[in-house]
Amino acid sequence: MIRYPQLTGRTVGVTAPSSGIPTELHHLLHEAEKTFASRGFTLRFQPSSWTQSNAKSAPAEVRAHELTALFQDEAIDLIIPPWGGTLLIEILDRIAWDELPAKWMLGYSDVSLFLFVYTLKTGIASAHGTNLVDLRGEEWDETSSRWLDVVSAKEGETVIQRSSEHYQKEWQHGNPTPHIYHLTETTEWKSIGGNEATGRLLGGCIDVLLHTIGTPYGDIASFQRERLNGEPILWYFENAELDVPALKRTLLQMKWAGWFDHASGILFGRSEAKRSNRSKGIRPKRFTLNFKTCSMCRSSMTSTVAMCRPN
Structure with missing residues (x-):
């Protein structure tokens, strides 16, 4: 049986189990904090969020400790890392999986490795979605904003998700839109072998x-x-x-x-x-x-x- 975390508050723990944010890009975290505050959230940053060296935010034992601490801290309602990276795999054997409670964690790219193993090891659902710095814009686009509907759903409720109308072809980091992404390309579904699947x-x-x-x-x-x-x-x-x-x-x-x-x-x-x-x-x-x-x-x-x- 799959267990689902229940979101009861709006305090977000921010840690970097993969890559952190280098000094010259710290403004991204400040912008994210401002945006989340305007929506009633409080962000609590762990030290690794602000550092980056040798393709990772901090040594593996530090990253594992910070992430575990956020899971076990009852004052933290959900966890959203700044972004992905390349070396999250280093912390997998440093996590006491059976000691992690049910708590939502959101992310994609390298962060999805932790989410995948977390679900396999514990039977607790996780949320594959946008990273923190991608939510720093003045507004959230219709598709990206659905993460909040998913993690806010109560037990027994149904959330219907639909495809985006447009997607981003490539990043323009120096020229963000009000919702960060440049949604210029028309989304197209291609199906081979059938149009319905359940699982x-x-x-x-x-x-x-x-x-x-x-x-x-x-x-x-x-x-x-x-x-x-x-x-x-x-x-x-x-x-x-x-x-x-x-x-x-x-x-x-x-x-x-x-x-x-x-x-x-x-x-x-x-x-x-x-x-x-x-x-x-x-x-x-x-x-x-x-x-x-x-x-x-x-x-x-x-x-x-x-x-x-x-x-």
Whole structure:
């Protein structure tokens, strides 16, 4: 059974389990604090939020201690890191997972690695969504703002989420809009193998999740057996940096490790695969992963993504 945290207040703990904010960008945190204060929130910053050295905010033991302390502090209602990074993986073996209470934590990119393992290890839901500095704008766009609806939902309530109408093609850090993003591109859904799927959402940034395959931090079989009571997984992935060959290798490894044995489908969000392979002169073609028949939806689901073939 999956447990859901209940948001009871508006005090946000801010710590950097991956990358922190370097001195020259501290204004981003100040702007976020001002925006959240205008919406009735109080931000409590941990020291790692303000530091960055050697591709991480602080030594692994410091990051693990700060994050654990925020989880165990009853005065903290939810946790939102400043942004992602690259080395959150260093803290996984320093967390006492069975001592963490149910508390919402929000983030994506490298932060999603912690969220993924937290849910697998504890059976507690986590929230894959925007990072703190992306919420520093004068206003929040319609899609990004839905994080608050999700974490504020009471037990038994239903939250219906819909696709964005537009998305951002690339960052313009020196030219933010009132809601930070430049939403210039029309969002388009592409479906292969069916238009409906039902299951428990699980996933994150595939670049970092792949490193848990075959480890105690990626035990999908035990999670399904002990927490899901036969429900299939509806996977979702964002791809930060993998090109098409690397993405294909990763999906095949996940399949061979049994991650897709009882899955109803895969959702893909942002992906650098298409862009990175154009620069390498690689022409993408499709490859298909065939899932075993799902007893819940009584059909075989197929996810099709790009496969590389040099010109």
